[in-house]
Amino acid sequence: MVLKLGIPAGSLQEATFELFRKSGYNISVQPRSYIPTIDDDEVECLLIRAQEMARYVGNGSLDAGLTGHDWIVETNSDVKEVAELRFSKVSRRPVRWVLCVPEDSPIQTVQDLQGKHIATEGVGLTTQFLAKHGVTANVEFSWGATEVKAPKLADAIVEVTETGSSLKANKLRIVAEILQSTTRFIANHESYKDDWKRQKIDDMVLMLRATMAAEGKVGLMMNVPKAKLAEVIAILPALKNPTISGLSDDLWFSVSTIVDDSMVRKLIPELKSVGACGIVEYPISKIIE
Amino acid sequence: MVLKLGIPAGSLQEATFELFRKSGYNISVQPRSYIPTIDDDEVECLLIRAQEMARYVGNGSLDAGLTGHDWIVETNSDVKEVAELRFSKVSRRPVRWVLCVPEDSPIQTVQDLQGKHIATEGVGLTTQFLAKHGVTANVEFSWGATEVKAPKLADAIVEVTETGSSLKANKLRIVAEILQSTTRFIANHESYKDDWKRQKIDDMVLMLRATMAAEGKVGLMMNVPKAKLAEVIAILPALKNPTISGLSDDLWFSVSTIVDDSMVRKLIPELKSVGACGIVEYPISKIIE
Amino acid sequence: MVLKLGIPAGSLQEATFELFRKSGYNISVQPRSYIPTIDDDEVECLLIRAQEMARYVGNGSLDAGLTGHDWIVETNSDVKEVAELRFSKVSRRPVRWVLCVPEDSPIQTVQDLQGKHIATEGVGLTTQFLAKHGVTANVEFSWGATEVKAPKLADAIVEVTETGSSLKANKLRIVAEILQSTTRFIANHESYKDDWKRQKIDDMVLMLRATMAAEGKVGLMMNVPKAKLAEVIAILPALKNPTISGLSDDLWFSVSTIVDDSMVRKLIPELKSVGACGIVEYPISKIIE
C-alpha cells in the first residue's frame, strides 16, 4: 500500500522539504528529476507545480498533495482540504489576489470593468469573481510580468501580491480583493475514505502541525518558592497547563511550560518580579497539545 | 515618433540586453520594473514574456519585438519576421519541440496517440501538428515540469529540448519532432509599412547582425612577400575579399582579412608554410559585409 | 509614550540586530534606509554611527543607545552607562586603543612624544591621555588607514586593535595602552529618571543580558541514584542551585542544572564516574539567575 503525494515544485519546494524534514520525513531530489525520494516506503512523492496539484489530486492521479487555496479555486477542483499549513516565511502570511488598474485609470469599481481587457494568470478565479458581480470582460491569460500590462497591454490586471511593493513600483491601484490564499494539504475524496490512507495522511498532518506549532514557541522552566507559586501560575499564559513538580527541597517547585516566542520579553521581567528564579528558556522542535 | 519594442523577459533577457549593448544600444532595467530604459529617445522598450510577444506585436500594441518562432506558431500570430537572430549560447542552436512518450510505452507513431492524454506548454503547436496528421487527442496545458508527467499523469508530452539530456534523465523516447525554433526579430505589418519605422527597424537589425556576425570571427593580418602573394590569397577563405596594400618596401604586401574563428587553427599553419610571416590575429566586434 | 533608541550602524549592526532578535525584539531595516522597524510600538529606532551615539544620547535627541565606551570618552559625553554588553564575536573581547610607533623608532615612552605628530581617529581620547602625562603634541585627525602613517606621514599613531595582527603587519610597536573599551547600553540622564522609560530600558537590558548569559551555557540533566546524590551535587558548579526532583521510582533523583559550556568536557566524565547516568546536554537560549 502506498500513498501518492504531490509536492509543489518551485518557490515552495525547499520550504516544503524543510518542513517535512523537521517533521521526521527526509525528502530529497536529484537535480533535473521530479521524483523525490522519501525515507518512508509507504509514500511515493511527485514534484508538480502548485497550479496543477488540485487537478491531479482531484482526478485521483495523486492521493494527496500540497497547494494553495487559490489554485484549488482556479481549477475548480473537488478535493478534501485536510489542513491549512502556514509553515514558511514565504507562506505564513496569506497571499492576496487583487484586481488592479493604473493609478490614474478612470476605473473605480468592479462594475467599471464591463467589456474591458483584463490580463491575469488566474483566468478561472477572475471569471468566477466577475460573474458574481454580474460583469463580463475579456479575461486573457498572462504568462507572467502581468503588472507591466496595464495600461499598455490591458485595462486591468488580476495579480497575486504579498506586500504590495511590486504593485506600487508599477503604479497600480487596487480596485478589489478577489481572494486570500494560504497553503493547504489536500486529499482525493476516495483516498481519504480509505482507512489506511486516511490514517497515513492524518499522522503526517499531525507531525507537520507539531513542527509548525513549535516554530513560534519556546520552553520556559524556572524554580518558584512555594509561597509564590499561585502568583507565577496566574501570570503564565493558558496555552498549556504548566508542569509543576515539587523539588526534593520542599520549599520550592519546578515549573515548566511552553509559551509564545513573542511573549517572552514581557513574561520574563514579570516572572522575575514576582519571585521566579533560575528562569531558563530553551528551544523546542515540536509540540502537540 | 517612437518605436515600441518588446524585449523578452526571462531566460533571454540578459543575452538580449548584452546583444543590444554590443550593438550600440544600452538597455537597462531597475529590479521589479518591466520598463527598461534605452539610450535612444526614438525607442520605447517593454519587457514581456516571449510567449506573449507575437500576440502584442500582432495586434499593434508593440511595433516590434524579439521572440521565438515557436511562440509565433503557438499563438498563430500574423507578424512580419524581419530577421533570424542567433546571438547567445542559449539561442545559437535551434530548440526543438518534440513529442515524447516513456521509453517503454507501446506508443510508436503519431497515429497511436488517438484519444490519448498529452501534456504540454504548447497546446496550440501540438493541436496544429496533430491535426496535420489526422489525430485527435486530449491536449492539456502543463504549467511546467512537463517531463515528469508521462506516464503518471499523461500518456505523452510535447516539450522543448536543446540537448535532450532532460528527456534522457526522465526516460522519455522521442516519437516525433514537431517544430524547430530560433529567435526572431518580428514587426507589426502596419508598422513595417511606415517608412520611418521600417528604417529604424532595419538599422537596428543591421547593427544586431553586425555584432552577431563578428562573434565567431577574428581578424588576421600578415606580411607576405610579393612572390607568395597569389599562393596566400588562394588559401584565404572567400568570405570577404582580403585588403591588400603594398608596403613602403616594394617586395612585401600587407594582407588583412576576416576569417571564421574555427578555421584559424587550420589556416595559420598553412599560411606560415607558404611564406606569410608576422601573422597577427586580433579580435573584432562588428562586421558588415 | 515612546523610547527613542539608537542602534550602531556599521560593523556592529548585524550583531546588534541578531542580539535583539534572540532577545525577543525583531528589528529590520530596508537597504539605504537608516530607520529600522521594530516589532514594539513603544520603541523608535535610529541607525547612527557608534562614534556619534553618545553625543545624541547626551543631548537628548535619543533616549538610549548602544555604543563603545571609547566613543563616550572621545566625545566627552555625559550619559548613563546602564550596562556593559559583550554579545558578539566582534565585541566579546575588549578592543584596545594603543599608542604605536614604528618598530625602529627612537620613541620609547609617552614623554618622547613631546612636540611630535600623531595621527588618530580618536583625537579626543589621545589629547586627554597626553594631558594626563603632561605631554603636548600635534594630534591630527586620520580618516582611516592610520597604521600606514607612521613613519611616512606621522611620528606615532593611536589606533584601535583587537588582535594586534594589523599592527604587526605594519611593523608598529606599542608604546602605551590608552584605553580598553567594550560595548555599552547608554541612556540619557533625564530619560532614565522617567519611570516609564527606565522600566522600558531595564526590561530590555534584562532580556539582552539573559540572551548573552545563555550563549556560553548549556543545560545538563541526569538521573542519580539516591546514594550518590550528595556526591553529584558536590561536583556541580555553584552557578545556580540544581533542580532536584524525586522520580516516581523512589531510589532515583532527577537532577537538572545549567553550566558553563567550557566546563562540560571536564564535568561529564566526573559525573559519570561517580554514578550519574542518562546524562543529557541540551541547548538553552536565555537564562535569568
Add this chain to the structure above:
Amino acid sequence: MVLKLGIPAGSLQEATFELFRKSGYNISVQPRSYIPTIDDDEVECLLIRAQEMARYVGNGSLDAGLTGHDWIVETNSDVKEVAELRFSKVSRRPVRWVLCVPEDSPIQTVQDLQGKHIATEGVGLTTQFLAKHGVTANVEFSWGATEVKAPKLADAIVEVTETGSSLKANKLRIVAEILQSTTRFIANHESYKDDWKRQKIDDMVLMLRATMAAEGKVGLMMNVPKAKLAEVIAILPALKNPTISGLSDDLWFSVSTIVDDSMVRKLIPELKSVGACGIVEYPISKIIE
C-alpha cells in the same frame, strides 16, 4: 604532560573540527599553517593526511589521531583502535574499497586478474587482498582519477566508493569488495599504557561519543494521566529509562525520555492516541547513557 594528537587534513578536517567543537574542544588553524591551536593546554595538535596518520601514531611521533581503518590496513601499522567514529555526513556510512573492471571486460573473478595491470591509491590494501586469493598482478600506484584508467591505462582498478555513482559514470563493474572502512580514533600502544594519557584519551572519546550519540536523537517530554502511565511506558523505546516524576497535581505524571529522531513520526501519533498530552520535542546536544 601533553598529548600529541593528529587531526586528519583534507576532506575530514572541517567535520573533525566541528565534532571537537561540539564536544567542548575548540580547534582552529590559520590558513597555510598545519599546527592548529586547541583550547586545552594538555593537548598539541598536528594536521596531517589521513593516509599517514597510522604511520606516525604507530612510530610514536604522535600519541593519538583520527584516520580511516583503510589507511591503517594500507600502511600495515600496529596501533590501538580506541573507538569507531561516525560523525559527519561524509563519514557516517562506511566507505568501500572495490576492485573494478570496465563493464564489458572479460574479467569476472579475482582469479582472472593473474598477471594483469591494476591501478590504485591503495597498493598495500590491494596486494594483501590478492595475496589472500593467491593472485599475483602488477599493482601500480595511481595519483588520482583512478576510475578513468580502465581500460585505457590499466586492466582493473581498486578504488574507494561511497555511493557508486562515480563508478557508474565511468562504466565500471565491481568484481570484488576488498574492504569496508570507517573513521577510527587510534592511539600509540605505549602512550595508551600511560595512565595520564589513557585517561586523557578516554575522556576525549567519551565526549566525542556523547556528541555523536546526540546527533540522531531528540528529547521528548509529556504529561500523562496516572491511569495511562503504564501504557505510555510500554510504547516508549527501551533505549533509556524514562524519567518519571509526579506532578504537584497527583493525577498526572511528567514523563521525559530520549528517542531516536527517526522514530518520532511513528511514536508521537501513538503516544497521543493512548492519552499523553502536552508532548514536546526538544533538541539535545550530548547524551551519555
Add this chain to the structure above:
Amino acid sequence: MVLKLGIPAGSLQEATFELFRKSGYNISVQPRSYIPTIDDDEVECLLIRAQEMARYVGNGSLDAGLTGHDWIVETNSDVKEVAELRFSKVSRRPVRWVLCVPEDSPIQTVQDLQGKHIATEGVGLTTQFLAKHGVTANVEFSWGATEVKAPKLADAIVEVTETGSSLKANKLRIVAEILQSTTRFIANHESYKDDWKRQKIDDMVLMLRATMAAEGKVGLMMNVPKAKLAEVIAILPALKNPTISGLSDDLWFSVSTIVDDSMVRKLIPELKSVGACGIVEYPISKIIE
C-alpha cells in the same frame, strides 16, 4: 630618484589599480598592507584615504596623488591639479555636494539656515559655502549616515550624491548645490618644478589619458571604392584624420579611423548606404591623438 605617489584607499582603489594596469603600470597590494607594490622602480606608492590626499601632497609628504576636487577644497590645500580623470563607472559622472533639508521643512533658501544645525562630512566645504552667502550656522562633523540626521538630529545636511536616489529614499529636498567634483591627479608644487619628477608625472598622465580616451572609442576599418571615397570621408567624424591607403587593386581604398562608441550605430548604416563595404569594428585599448 623616486616619485612618491598616493593612491586613494577605499571605493576608488580597485578602479585606480585597474586604470593603472591598463595604462601599463601593475600595482598590487597585500591584504592589510597599505604599501602597494608597482612594477616601476622609480615610483613608490602609498594607499591613503582620498580625504587626506591633498593634505599630504600639499605638505610634500607625497609628490603626487589622486583625489577628488571636493577634498582639495575641503582641506583648503595648495596643490597643482595636473589633470582631471574620469576613469571608472564610479567616477565618470561628477559627484555633487548638496545642501538638503527634509521635504516638508520650512527652509527654502541658504539664508534660512542662519543659526541652524547642519550635519556633514564636509565641514570645510560647507563653512566656505555659507561664508560666501553671509550665513552663520552650527556645522557639525558627521561620521556617516548623514542623510538620516535631518530632521531628527539636524535641521539640514550637506551630503555627496551621484544619482539622488539616497536623498529621495530619505525624503530630502535639495536647497542648493555646493560643489561638483571629479577625480584629479594632483602634484606638490615643488615636486612639479623638478624636471625629472614633472616628466615622470606627465608621462604617467599621458598614459592614463590614453587609456581613458580609448574606453569610449572603437576602431573602424572598411574598403571604399575610389568613386565613393570623398563621400565616406565626409561622413566620418573629425575626431582624427582617417588613415587612407590605396589597395593593390587600384580601384579601392582602405579607410581606417577611430570613432566614438556611441556613434557607431548611426555611422555604420550611413557608411554602408554610401558604398563602404567590409566594414569591421575592432576594440582599441589606448589612443593618443
Add this chain to the structure above:
Amino acid sequence: MVLKLGIPAGSLQEATFELFRKSGYNISVQPRSYIPTIDDDEVECLLIRAQEMARYVGNGSLDAGLTGHDWIVETNSDVKEVAELRFSKVSRRPVRWVLCVPEDSPIQTVQDLQGKHIATEGVGLTTQFLAKHGVTANVEFSWGATEVKAPKLADAIVEVTETGSSLKANKLRIVAEILQSTTRFIANHESYKDDWKRQKIDDMVLMLRATMAAEGKVGLMMNVPKAKLAEVIAILPALKNPTISGLSDDLWFSVSTIVDDSMVRKLIPELKSVGACGIVEYPISKIIE
C-alpha cells in the same frame, strides 16, 4: 587516425582548457568524467594527473600530453619534450623544488643529511639529487602537508614552492634547490616519428605558442610624417619588422607593429615626442613571427 592527448587534471586543468580554447580547440568535460570532448575528430583527450603523464606518454598509452618537467624527472620517463609552455598565471614562473630544514636546524649543507629522514612527494627527484651529492638518507613518501613535517616528523623536507611564502609560514630554511620546472608539451618517441602525428603535434604547438606569445603583447598603429619616419622606426623595438604603408596623402605613412605590453608606457611618450600621431593601441589574440 587519432592523436591520444593527455590533459593534466587538477590545478592546471582550467588553464589548459583556456589556452586550448584561445588557440582554437574547444575542450570541455562533464563533471565526474575524465574523458573531455574536443572539437577535433582527430584528437582523443584523457584527463590524468600531471604526476603520471610522463609514465603513460613514455609507455605509449598516450601519444602526447602536458606535464611539468619535474614529473618527467621524478618518474625517470623517456619522452620527447616538444615545447616549453608558460601559459597561465599559475605556470608562468617556474616552480622550484627545494630541500628545506627548520630555521633553527643544525643542518647546513646537503652533506649534513647523511642518514637523516626526509619527507617529500618527489621521492625520485630527491633520491637522484642526493645520489649526485654522494649522500644516503631515508626518503619517505609524503601524501601532502609536507611543510609541517619538519622537525616533528622528519629532519628535512623536499617541497615545491613558487613564492616561498608557505615555507616562511612554516619557519623553514632552504638548504638547496633541487630542480626548477615549467610545463612541457611531451610526446611519445614512436608517435613523434609518425609523419601524421608529428604534423598534428607541431600544428597544435604552433597554435599554443601563437596564443601564449600574444598574451604579453599589443598592437600599435600610428601615423607618421614622412620626415619623421626614420626616427620613429629607430625607436620601435626590433621584435618584428613594422608594417609601413604609404597613405593616399603622400606626406604621411601608416606604421603598424607589435610590441611588448610592458614597453608601451615607455614607448608611447617617446613616439609622441618624435612626431608620431594618432597612436592607437589594440589587443591581439595570436601572433606568429
